[in-house]
Amino acid sequence: MNFSFTKEQELIQRMAKEYAEKNIDPVAQQIDIENQIPAEIIEGLGELDLFGIPFSDEYGGAGSGYATYVLAMEQIAAASSGVGMIISAHTLGLGAIDAFGNEEQKKKYMPKSCKGEHIVSFAFTEPGTGSDPKQITSTARKEGDYYILNGTKRFITNAGYPGPIVFFAKEEESGRVTGFIVEKFCEGYSISEPWEKLGMHGGPLLDVYLKDVKVPAENILGAIGQGYPILQYAISYGKVGVSSAALGGALAAFNEAVKYAKEKTHRDQPIAKFQSTKLNIATIAEKYEAIRWLTYRLGYLADNVKDPVQFAKDAALTKDFVCEQIVDICKLAVSVHGSYGLMKDYKVERLWRDAIMGLQIEGVSDMQKMIVAGVILGM
Numbered sequence: 001m002n003f004s005f006t007k008e009q010e011l012i013q014r015m016a017k018e019y020a021e022k023n024i025d026p027v028a029q030q031i032d033i034e035n036q037i038p039a040e041i042i043e044g045l046g047e048l049d050l051f052g053i054p055f056s057d058e059y060g061g062a063g064s065g066y067a068t069y070v071l072a073m074e075q076i077a078a079a080s081s082g083v084g085m086i087i088s089a090h091t092l093g094l095g096a097i098d099a100f101g102n103e104e105q106k107k108k109y110m111p112k113s114c115k116g117e118h119i120v121s122f123a124f125t126e127p128g129t130g131s132d133p134k135q136i137t138s139t140a141r142k143e144g145d146y147y148i149l150n151g152t153k154r155f156i157t158n159a160g161y162p163g164p165i166v167f168f169a170k171e172e173e174s175g176r177v178t179g180f181i182v183e184k185f186c187e188g189y190s191i192s193e194p195w196e197k198l199g200m201h202g203g204p205l206l207d208v209y210l211k212d213v214k215v216p217a218e219n220i221l222g223a224i225g226q227g228y229p230i231l232q233y234a235i236s237y238g239k240v241g242v243s244s245a246a247l248g249g250a251l252a253a254f255n256e257a258v259k260y261a262k263e264k265t266h267r268d269q270p271i272a273k274f275q276s277t278k279l280n281i282a283t284i285a286e287k288y289e290a291i292r293w294l295t296y297r298l299g300y301l302a303d304n305v306k307d308p309v310q311f312a313k314d315a316a317l318t319k320d321f322v323c324e325q326i327v328d329i330c331k332l333a334v335s336v337h338g339s340y341g342l343m344k345d346y347k348v349e350r351l352w353r354d355a356i357m358g359l360q361i362e363g364v365s366d367m368q369k370m371i372v373a374g375v376i377l378g379m
């Protein structure tokens with residue numbers, strides 16, 4: 001067992017922290033209000049290779065693995081969970097191409113995506129189904145060497161950015177769910193206005209409409225009928241991103257609570273002197289340390305998968321626990337602030353709204369518990 005970081009991990013963590021503090025933190029409030037990430041931030045993150053941390057340098061990535069990705073994501077999301085959401089969903093989609101794409105697909109779609117010139121989407125949720133992807137109704141009809149895709153996808157992160165979208169549809173001949181790589185904004189691709197959601201502002205969530213979109217058969221990801229295993233596998237890796245983004249929110253709430261406890265005074269004494277404040281700070285610290293090491297461990301496991309079923313369980317367990325704990329952490333941080341914590345002038349108000357989002361992303365909490373129990377009990 002080794003709890004220390006490599007030199008490269010320390011370097012990337014520091015780089016992400018410095019970039020986030022200098023470039024994202026000062027505009028985080030503006031991002032929250034406008035629900036839009038400035039283009040320079042996306043460019044800046046791309047220049048630092050933060051869109052391709054876990055992926056091989058052969059395909060334009062940083063080649064640093066998921067353990068390092070977790071460390072960078074924590075720092076970025078501490079400044080803005082909307083930015084964290086973009087990277088997390090992008091890495092999920094790109095991870096699916098990396099794991100299941102053939103050589104031509106990887107060479108075609110990965111380099112620009114790893115540099116942030118393309119932002120990837122991953123589309124399985126539909127108006128009629130989120131928790132049960134087997135009920136997907138989007139279709140893929142074979143026509144010669146092409147497939148004609150039709151369907152509506154709901155709540156798709158990054159759907160308004162150019163780049164590939166991994167689109168799941170039922171292949172009509174086999175009746176089986178299959179993944180396709182589609183280029184966003186091709187003929188027949190359209191999107192809704194962004195959803196106005198509670199938190200994670202700046203992280204764009206749109207509906208996607210495919211109307212007779214023609215893709216070559218070579219754009220099938222993996223094989224016909226492999227869509228469901230791809231979905232399960234990729235989503236497990238996606239939970240590394242969701243957990244790290246939540247961890248970043250917890251770190252920010254922790255820092256805000258400590259800062260406020262020392263600054264705010266009653267009768268010329270900082271409120272940090274009160275036992276009630278100390279108890280809140282200590283509970284936040286306990287929870288933060290627990291989820292920190294659980295998330296770092298998930299990053300390590302993602303780089304060292306021996307049994308995909310066990311990894312799926314660990315990813316579900318971590319995502320669920322971390323996302324539940326961050327809601328508690330933010331609630332405690334708001335408590336330290338009193339009523340000021342409910343005001344938009346204070347960062348914890350935003351952090352609490354952001355925190356609640358994690359519970360529903362990439363599988364609701366109940367579904368995570370079903371995965372965990374299913375693997376443990378073998379049923």
Ligand SMILES: Cc1cc2nc3c(=O)[nH]c(=O)nc-3n(C[C@H](O)[C@H](O)[C@H](O)COP(=O)(O)OP(=O)(O)OC[C@H]3O[C@@H](n4cnc5c(N)ncnc54)[C@H](O)[C@@H]3O)c2cc1C
Pocket residue numbers: 089121122123124125128129130131132154155156157158200205357360361362363364366367
């Ligand atoms: C910020 C954000 C980003 C997102 N990004 C993406 C994205 O990029 N791509 C994408 O495809 N989706 C994305 N989603 C969608 C998200 O993954 C789904 O909303 C989520 O999986 C839940 O699906 P649902 O909303 O349809 O809820 P439902 O599936 O309707 O679930 C509602 C409730 O019913 C229960 N339930 C439903 N089915 C079952 C069952 N079979 N067994 C037991 N209980 C069940 C659940 O416990 C849950 O509490 C995103 C969502 C958010 C909020």
